[in-house]
Amino acid sequence: MTLTMPWQPNALADLSECLDLITADGTVPGGVIAHGTFDSEPSYLTSGIVAPECGDARPSPDTVYDVASLTKVLATWLLVGTSLMGGGFTLDTPVRELLTGIPAEAPGGRVTVSQILAHTSGLRADTRLDQYRNRTEPLAELIFSEDLIAEPGAGHRYINRGFILLGLALAHYRCRRLDELAAELWQQLGMTSTTYGPVPRSAQVAPTEQRLSGGPRLWGMPHDDNAALLGGVAGHAGVFTTPADLAAFATHLLSSYSSDGPLGRWLTASMQPQAEIEPGLDRGLAWILADDDQVAYHHGFTGTSLYLSPATGRYLAICTNAVYQHQDNRTRLAPLRALALKAITDEP
Structure with a gap:
């Protein structure tokens, strides 16, 4: 105590x-x-x-x-923690496994849940979602298909797009919008x-x-x-x-x-x-x-x-x-x- x-x-x-x-x-x-x-x-x-x-x-x-x-901590980190409690995936699970249609050989296919949370994913550091305007592929697929800038787990680099990806993965895995999942938890906490x-x-x-x-x-x-x-x-x-x-x-x-x-x-x-x-x-x-x-x-x-x-x-x-x-x-x-x-x- x-x-x-x-x-x-x-x-x-x-x-x-x-x-x-x-x-x-x-x-x-x-x-x-x-x-x-x-x-x-x-x-x-x-x-x-x-x-x-x-x-x-x-x-x-x-x-x-x-x-x-x-x-990142009020929503995504909190939702990862409560999702882990229910089983189904672990911190070492590649994030692509929480989605569908992402091949294992995609450049970001090895990136795990823990690596995104720890900002050691090796994903591109610039966020710039506007570069995807007029693209028809799902956003998660676009992010996973881009070359990494470092080996996953190799070192710390603050990366917003990792948390964007994790938010998309949580919503797909839990079959509900991210804001709905978060709102349910916030209500339970009196927020x-x-x-x-x-x-x-x-x-x-x-x-x-x-x-x-x-x-x-x-x-x-x-x-x-x-x-x-x-x-x-x-x-x-x-x-x-x-x-x-x-x-x-x-x-x-x-x-x-x-x-x-x-x-x-x-x-x-x-x-x-x-x-x-x-x-x-x-x-x-x-x-x-x-x-x-x-x-x-x-x-x-x-x-x-x-x-x-x-x-x-x-x-x-x-x-x-x-x-x-x-x-x-x-x-x-x-x-x-x-x-x-x-x-x-x-x-x-």
Whole structure:
């Protein structure tokens, strides 16, 4: 059983100050940080406004954000884990076996479920689904037929198209749309505001980028172009959720970990390092691992992050619409994300 540990006294104050600073300097219109432990009610830090389009509406636990690549853990990773529990395939199963009509000799025919989750598949790194316009072959077949850029399992390279492929495979294998499969699980976890886009515009939905000068911002539509080309439903991006639902997701995972439940065992398995990203950071199954592989986290390009510390029972989620100004998020959000990682790893 996990013994929950309190936060380091200054950690949350530092996070709040940093969120206020990046709001004040225009990096983000505003944002919410959810934090807590699996055996307590979540708490929230907020700053700024949702966006100028939303008037004076302030971000809240119920503000809806496009979480971009957090889709990989909120939907695809979660669905792989629950599917594995039902048997029928394993992490070492070639993904083509979850589909039909893909020959074993196809360039991507050897790529396994675990290799896609660990970003070691060797598939092409550029996503660019627009290159397939006017092609009549199924998308999975097109992806599998392309030459690999590395031997499967040889090393880490972040690849969105692997998760797109895995999303297609899960839907085919389970005989249901990916968004339907995910929605069923989210309901079971109490994530009642989590959905694939598009979602209706409102003051509680954070707009993202203005693609054309003078044009409207993306608002309720997936920011990721490739998810949009797939109708908003994809294995790598397209999910909209709230800080409150991210807290519910983290709470369920950490609670299951503490009680050795099925989702907790899946989290444990996923926190076994599969490939080195850089010194001090490993890739597990979908998650980035830090602090000697004791902390799992993932980022979303739009300005979101989720951190889990199973050993201490703590979690932390960041929700911002940092792409509102079309800025370099990795650079501008780096201080906030660094403080978040420090907060969740610090001993009290």
